[in-house]
Amino acid sequence: MDERDWLTRRFEEERPHLRAVAYRMLGSVSEAEDAVQDAWLRLDRADTRDVDNLGAWLTTVVARVCLNVLRSREHRREDPLDVRVPDPIIGPEEGADPEHEAVLSDSVGLAMLVVLETLTPAERLAFVLHDMFAVPFEEIAPMIDRSPAAARQLASRARRRVRGQAPSPDPDLGRQRDVVNAFLAAARDGDFDGLVAALHPDVVLRSDGGTTRGRHTVLISGARAVAAQAVTFGRLSPFARPVLINGSAGVVVAAEGRRPVSVMAFTVAGGRIVAIDVLSDPERLNGLDLTALED
Template identity: 50%
Template sequence: MTAVDDALVRRFEEHRDHVRMVAFRVLGSLESAEDAVQETWIRLASSDADAIANLPGWLTTAVSRICLDMLRAQRSRPRELIGHPLPDVVDPATTGDPEHEALLVDSVGRALLVVLDRLSPEERVAFVLHDAFGVPFDRLAPVVGRSPSTTKKLASRARRKVRGDTAVSATELAERRRVVEAFLAAARAGDIDAVTAVLAPDVVRRADRAAIPADRPAEVRGARKVADEIAVFGRRARFAAPLLVDGDVGLVVASRARPELVLTFEFADHRITGYELIADPARLACLTLAVLP
């Protein structure tokens, strides 16, 4: 390897983490992001690197185009059905470095990654690059193959989808979020008493058949019975995050950026009066998901 090649490697390595984070935010998978990083390096190594005045900007543009092509290719292939059957533990990464991917998911936000996965490839690239990395629209436009004004509209449309619309007042939403977060924390800890504290005495747990094993009932009634089975959900709760589901507070359990299980809730008097486990692919696809404000 020549001295010039060594220098180029060092220059690329200085920006590798940034390139990986751009790719991860756009793709939602560490494995796919690493593929995009490698392809970015190949393109850099085969280019006239000496003529690149702004290497970080060039790398951001290059990896964004690669990610856009990857997203378009994914959309052109039929997606395998999800949600049936749901594994006891949803691992955020079945290959690569699960701990590293989990840290990346936490840094970005599991709910945000799930919502981003529902955007079109062009919307996702425009939103992530502009809102997360501050890339101006005149630089973004050639990446998505649109005019700057159209690219701005793509990002704006994506932003509206990410934020969603709430079905209740801000005060009520905040209170319901507090209750759901307490429910989630108790489930993660396996604290039956803490779970019971946020459940109404006559709470009802419902589930579609894709969400539970065949030997479990589709409906369970009563706070103690519902709380006792939380241990089952608790194994998945590590990979759960609050989000807006059809305008109200819910929970999503996601494998990578794809929802495997969604919980919708009913509330009264600051307690959960009912919730439903949804894992049927057709039902999951019909839910409107957004990030909580």
């Protein structure tokens, strides 16, 4: 086996890990794939004879590529308060396929990814690499031109925000599904009190949509306000198909044989819905992997 064949084999061994890093960094499946491909091109051109740990080297390359993407996004963003729901990873209700499980090895929920979208690029890199992949701060610091102590502070700041805004979902998927089903039934029946009962008092609804006039985002908080909004889409509940979204209970809303009109991810904690993240942008929906819907 020549050196290039060996590098190709080693890269393919690292690919699932690199995709997982890039997805958490970017919240975009397509951009994550691009970042991983960029890492391969750099590896193919690099002299790695003195690299002792190729996996760590590749992780650093992918992280730097993602950091550049995040910084570019930050410069382009017109409204810093805009809601951006990341690309959901959709799997069949009975369990994700092996490829999805590799990306979601620690079941990073969509609600957490939404919170990660609010971090600065440096905060996100420090938190993702250290807290999710155990990369030492001594290795993270040079990527963001900070000292290890400063990188530690960035990760700590990000950690506090994540803990405050992205509660851990109930581990029992059956319990999650029961709560979501109760919510959908109440929406279908126009049962306002039933909707409120399924929602945490401080529930947050985030919607990232699109119309012929452009992108449209919504942020609603509080059980009664979210319940009032939910009543309006009760007519769609018969078309809600149960799926797993980033490892948690969710639904894809689509009439039979038609493209989805929305994807809804629910975060259930303590037996109540604490967050609902909705993606209804037609352009982004068209780009999703929807093999989970295939019979």
